[in-house]
Amino acid sequence: MSLRGLSPRFWVAAGIVAFVVLVGVLGPLILRTDPDTTVGGLYDKPQCCGKLLLGTDNEGQSVLINLVYGTRTSLIVGLIAGLIATAIGLFVGLVSGYRGGWIDDVLSAITNVGLAIPAIVVIILVSVSLPKRNIYTLAVVIGLTAWFWVARSVRAQSSSVREREHIDVAKLSGAGFWSILARDVLPYLLSYVVMAAVLQISSAILFESTLSLLGLGPGDATSLGTMLYWAIAWGSVRTGAWWAFVPPTLMLTLIVFGLLLLQSSLNEVFNPRLRRGRAARRRMVTQVTEPETVGAAGLLTGTEPR
Amino acid sequence: MGTLVDARNIRGVYYTGAKDVVAVDDVSIRVEEGEVLGLAGESGSGKTTLGSIISLIARPPLHVEQGTLEIDGKVQELGGDARIPRTWRGSVVSMLPQGAMNSISPTKRVRHLVWDVMRSHDRRISKEVALDRARERITALGLPVRVLDAYPHQLSGGMKQRVVTIISTLLNPRLLVADEPTSALDVSSQKILIEMLLEMLDQKFMSGVIFVTHDLPVLRTVATKIAVMYQGRVVESGPTQLMVDRPQHPYTKALMSSVLTPEPKYSKIRIEGMSGFDRTSFDAPAVIHS
Amino acid sequence: MIYDVSHLTKVFGRGRHQVRAVDDVSFELEEGQITTIVGESGSGKSTVARMLLGLLPITSGTLTFRGKDVTHLRDRAEYWRQVQAVFQDPFSSFNQFFTVGKLLNRSMKLVGKEAGQQRLEESLGHVGMDLEVLDRYPHQLSGGQRQRVMIARALMMRPALLIADEATSMLDASLRVNILNVLTDLRDSLGMTVLFITHDIGQACYLADRVLVMEHGKMVEQGPTDEVIFSPRHAYTKRLLADVPKLHSALELEQP
Known part of the structure; x- marks a missing residue:
C-alpha cells in the first residue's frame, strides 16, 4: 500500500500515538530524575520552566516527571497485555475456527464463559491476591483476562476463510494442518489482527489505570492511574490543585483516543470499501x-x- | 414502429488514477420500438459499462466523456457535466443490474421493495396504490400474488429473478436495460424468465429491452438484433439470425465458434475457439447490418 | 475400471433439518476416459466431487480406487498423489499471498524434491505456460491463466484421476474451449482419467466419453455421451435438453 493512499485521519492518529510514545520513551531519558524525588512542597503551582512546569503533587514530587514515567508505565503495560491477549486470542480463534468439530465446541464454550465473566472483577481479585504487584505481573494478568473477544472474532473470520477453495487446494497439495493454519488462514486475518491488537492495547491501558485508580496499581512504578489515585486521595479536586489530576487524565485520553483513531483509520486502509460508498x-x-x-x-x- | 432509443457516439472512461481505461469507445446503438437488442461480449468488452451509461447511472470512477441519448424524440446530452433529469432514471430508462436478485434486502418482504421503488418516484403515492399496481402485474404475468408477502430467501432463484424483473418495470419505463439477467439461473428458469420478458414487452410494460449477456445461445432465443462488443467497440451488429448464421466480422466468427451447445457435431470435432483466429484480425472495421 | 462409487450418500444436518445432498449414487469411472457429471445447482454434483477427494466425510457408501477401499482413509497423502482436482473459482482457489512458484512448490512434499523441478516444467508445458509465470501473483494473471496454473498444480503429481469441478464455468467462452482442449489432450497423451463436473450440457457434449445426469442428489441417467444427450430416456434429462438454448434453430425443431 502506498503512503499516498492513507487518509488524513490516519496521519492525525499516527501523530498522536507517536507523540505519546515519544513522551513515554524520551521523557524519562531527558528529565533524568527519579519520579520519587521531592522537588517542592505540597501542591506547588505550575511555574516556568523545567521540572515544575506542571507543579508538584501531594508529596512534593514533580507532576511532569511523574507524567512521563506514568506514560511509560501505561505503554509498557498496554503493549505487553495487548500482545498477550492478541496472541492467545489469535491462537485459540484460529484453531477453533479452522478446525471446527468438538475442539471448536470446547474452545468456544471457554471463550463464551470468559466473555460472560466481567474481566474487571477477575483482575481485581487476582491482583489483590498477588504476592507482588509490579507492572509486569499486572500486564500479564490483564492480558490473560482480555483475550476472549479476540478469540471470538478471529474464530468467526477463520471459519469463513476455511470455506475458501484455496484451503482445499492446499490440502490436495499435501500441506499439513499447521502449515495451512499459518500460511493459508493467518495471512487473510492479519490486517484484522493488527487492528484487534491496537484495540487490545488501548483497553489494557484503561484497565491498568482503572486498577491503579482503585489503589491496586503496580507497587514499583508510577502510572497515570496511581497519579489519579493520589490526587483524589489527597483532595486535589477539593483544593483546586487541577495540575495534579488534569495532566494524567488528558494523557490517558490522548493515548486511548489516538489508538482508537488509529484503529479506525487502519480499518479504512484495509477495507477500502469503507472509504467510498x-x-x-x-x-x-x-x-x-x-x-x-x-x-x-x-x-x-x-x-x-x- | 419507430425508433425507441438512439444512443450516439458514447465514450465512457474509467478514471482510475494511474491511467484512464476507455471502456466504451465511440459506440452508437439503436433500439426500435418493441424489440430486444442483445448486447453480447466477453468480460471486459464494455457491455456492462455501455448498459449503465444508457441507463443513466454512470458514476465515478466511470465518466461519460461524450454521447447523446435520444428517446421518443427527446435528446439528452450524456457527456461531461450534463444534468440528467431525475424523471428519466427509473421511469424512462430502468436498469436491472447483474445479481440484483441476490442484493435485495433479506430482512424485508417483497412488497416493501415494491413500495420503496414506487415511492422513490412519487413521494405521495399510497402503499395501496403501489401494491395494487404490483399485484396487477404479477397476476398478468401468471405469478402467484403471495410472492409479495414472501421474504427473498423463501423464493427460488428463478422466482426471485422474475420478481425483481417485474419490479424494475413497475414505473413503465420506455427502455429496460437488463444486465446478465439469466446468468445465475438454471436453464429451465432461464427459459421461463425469457418467456416472461417477451410477454412483458407484448403487454407494453416497457417498450424495448437491452439485454446484456455473454451467453449467445440465450440471446438467440430472446433478441431481435444482436450487437457484439469487443474492447469497447461494437464490432458487428445486425438481426439475430444473420449474426448467428453468417457472422462477417472475424471477432464475431471467433465468438460464435467458441460456443458449445449440445449438438451432435460438437461431440465429434475439435474446436480451437479463439486461439484458432488471428487476434490482429479482430481490429477490422465494424460490420453493421441494417 | 479405475474408480468404483457404490451407494454413495451424504446427509447434511440432523433431525428435521436433514438434507440428503447425495442420495444413493453409484457409478464407475473407466480408465483413460472423460466422464462428466451434469446437474443444475443443488443437484449434489459438487458434493460428490468433494467426497471423492476426501475433503468431505461420507455418510454411507463405499469408494474403491484401483481395487482398494478408499472410503475412510486416515492418511491421504498417497491417495492425493493419484487423485487431484481443479476447482471452480479461479480467484478463491488461489492463496493471494503466494506466487505461482510458491503454490507449485508446495506439492514438492508429495512429489519429492528431485522429481519436483522436472515435473514443474513438464506440468506447465502441458497447459502451455512457461516458467516466467512462476514469479507472478494470482492477481497478475487472467482467469484463463489462473485455471491453467491450477491444472498444472494438479498435474505435478501425475495423477491417475483428475477431478474438475465446474473448472470452466467462470471463464469466458473463448478461454473455456481452451481449457477443455487441455483436458482432452491430457486424456489422449497421458491416458489420464478425468471426472468433469458441470451444469452445462454443451460442454459435457463436447468433452465427455460418458455422461452422468444428477437431479436433487440422485443419479437419474448415465451412459455414453451420444446416448444420453441425443436420445435421453429420463424425463429430467429430456426437459434439460429441451430447455437448453441452442445456437442453431434447426436443432430445436428436432427436439421433442
Whole structure:
C-alpha cells in the first residue's frame, strides 16, 4: 500500500500515538530524575520552566516527571497485555475456527464463559491476591483476562476463510494442518489482527489505570492511574490543585483516543470499501459492491447515484 | 414502429488514477420500438459499462466523456457535466443490474421493495396504490400474488429473478436495460424468465429491452438484433439470425465458434475457439447490418 | 475400471433439518476416459466431487480406487498423489499471498524434491505456460491463466484421476474451449482419467466419453455421451435438453 493512499485521519492518529510514545520513551531519558524525588512542597503551582512546569503533587514530587514515567508505565503495560491477549486470542480463534468439530465446541464454550465473566472483577481479585504487584505481573494478568473477544472474532473470520477453495487446494497439495493454519488462514486475518491488537492495547491501558485508580496499581512504578489515585486521595479536586489530576487524565485520553483513531483509520486502509460508498449505500435497498454494478437498487428505486 | 432509443457516439472512461481505461469507445446503438437488442461480449468488452451509461447511472470512477441519448424524440446530452433529469432514471430508462436478485434486502418482504421503488418516484403515492399496481402485474404475468408477502430467501432463484424483473418495470419505463439477467439461473428458469420478458414487452410494460449477456445461445432465443462488443467497440451488429448464421466480422466468427451447445457435431470435432483466429484480425472495421 | 462409487450418500444436518445432498449414487469411472457429471445447482454434483477427494466425510457408501477401499482413509497423502482436482473459482482457489512458484512448490512434499523441478516444467508445458509465470501473483494473471496454473498444480503429481469441478464455468467462452482442449489432450497423451463436473450440457457434449445426469442428489441417467444427450430416456434429462438454448434453430425443431 502506498503512503499516498492513507487518509488524513490516519496521519492525525499516527501523530498522536507517536507523540505519546515519544513522551513515554524520551521523557524519562531527558528529565533524568527519579519520579520519587521531592522537588517542592505540597501542591506547588505550575511555574516556568523545567521540572515544575506542571507543579508538584501531594508529596512534593514533580507532576511532569511523574507524567512521563506514568506514560511509560501505561505503554509498557498496554503493549505487553495487548500482545498477550492478541496472541492467545489469535491462537485459540484460529484453531477453533479452522478446525471446527468438538475442539471448536470446547474452545468456544471457554471463550463464551470468559466473555460472560466481567474481566474487571477477575483482575481485581487476582491482583489483590498477588504476592507482588509490579507492572509486569499486572500486564500479564490483564492480558490473560482480555483475550476472549479476540478469540471470538478471529474464530468467526477463520471459519469463513476455511470455506475458501484455496484451503482445499492446499490440502490436495499435501500441506499439513499447521502449515495451512499459518500460511493459508493467518495471512487473510492479519490486517484484522493488527487492528484487534491496537484495540487490545488501548483497553489494557484503561484497565491498568482503572486498577491503579482503585489503589491496586503496580507497587514499583508510577502510572497515570496511581497519579489519579493520589490526587483524589489527597483532595486535589477539593483544593483546586487541577495540575495534579488534569495532566494524567488528558494523557490517558490522548493515548486511548489516538489508538482508537488509529484503529479506525487502519480499518479504512484495509477495507477500502469503507472509504467510498459510506452512508449513501446503506440507504439503498440493495447492497451491491461490485464496481460495475454499484447501486443496484439505487437503480431499481431510481435513487440519485452519488 | 419507430425508433425507441438512439444512443450516439458514447465514450465512457474509467478514471482510475494511474491511467484512464476507455471502456466504451465511440459506440452508437439503436433500439426500435418493441424489440430486444442483445448486447453480447466477453468480460471486459464494455457491455456492462455501455448498459449503465444508457441507463443513466454512470458514476465515478466511470465518466461519460461524450454521447447523446435520444428517446421518443427527446435528446439528452450524456457527456461531461450534463444534468440528467431525475424523471428519466427509473421511469424512462430502468436498469436491472447483474445479481440484483441476490442484493435485495433479506430482512424485508417483497412488497416493501415494491413500495420503496414506487415511492422513490412519487413521494405521495399510497402503499395501496403501489401494491395494487404490483399485484396487477404479477397476476398478468401468471405469478402467484403471495410472492409479495414472501421474504427473498423463501423464493427460488428463478422466482426471485422474475420478481425483481417485474419490479424494475413497475414505473413503465420506455427502455429496460437488463444486465446478465439469466446468468445465475438454471436453464429451465432461464427459459421461463425469457418467456416472461417477451410477454412483458407484448403487454407494453416497457417498450424495448437491452439485454446484456455473454451467453449467445440465450440471446438467440430472446433478441431481435444482436450487437457484439469487443474492447469497447461494437464490432458487428445486425438481426439475430444473420449474426448467428453468417457472422462477417472475424471477432464475431471467433465468438460464435467458441460456443458449445449440445449438438451432435460438437461431440465429434475439435474446436480451437479463439486461439484458432488471428487476434490482429479482430481490429477490422465494424460490420453493421441494417 | 479405475474408480468404483457404490451407494454413495451424504446427509447434511440432523433431525428435521436433514438434507440428503447425495442420495444413493453409484457409478464407475473407466480408465483413460472423460466422464462428466451434469446437474443444475443443488443437484449434489459438487458434493460428490468433494467426497471423492476426501475433503468431505461420507455418510454411507463405499469408494474403491484401483481395487482398494478408499472410503475412510486416515492418511491421504498417497491417495492425493493419484487423485487431484481443479476447482471452480479461479480467484478463491488461489492463496493471494503466494506466487505461482510458491503454490507449485508446495506439492514438492508429495512429489519429492528431485522429481519436483522436472515435473514443474513438464506440468506447465502441458497447459502451455512457461516458467516466467512462476514469479507472478494470482492477481497478475487472467482467469484463463489462473485455471491453467491450477491444472498444472494438479498435474505435478501425475495423477491417475483428475477431478474438475465446474473448472470452466467462470471463464469466458473463448478461454473455456481452451481449457477443455487441455483436458482432452491430457486424456489422449497421458491416458489420464478425468471426472468433469458441470451444469452445462454443451460442454459435457463436447468433452465427455460418458455422461452422468444428477437431479436433487440422485443419479437419474448415465451412459455414453451420444446416448444420453441425443436420445435421453429420463424425463429430467429430456426437459434439460429441451430447455437448453441452442445456437442453431434447426436443432430445436428436432427436439421433442
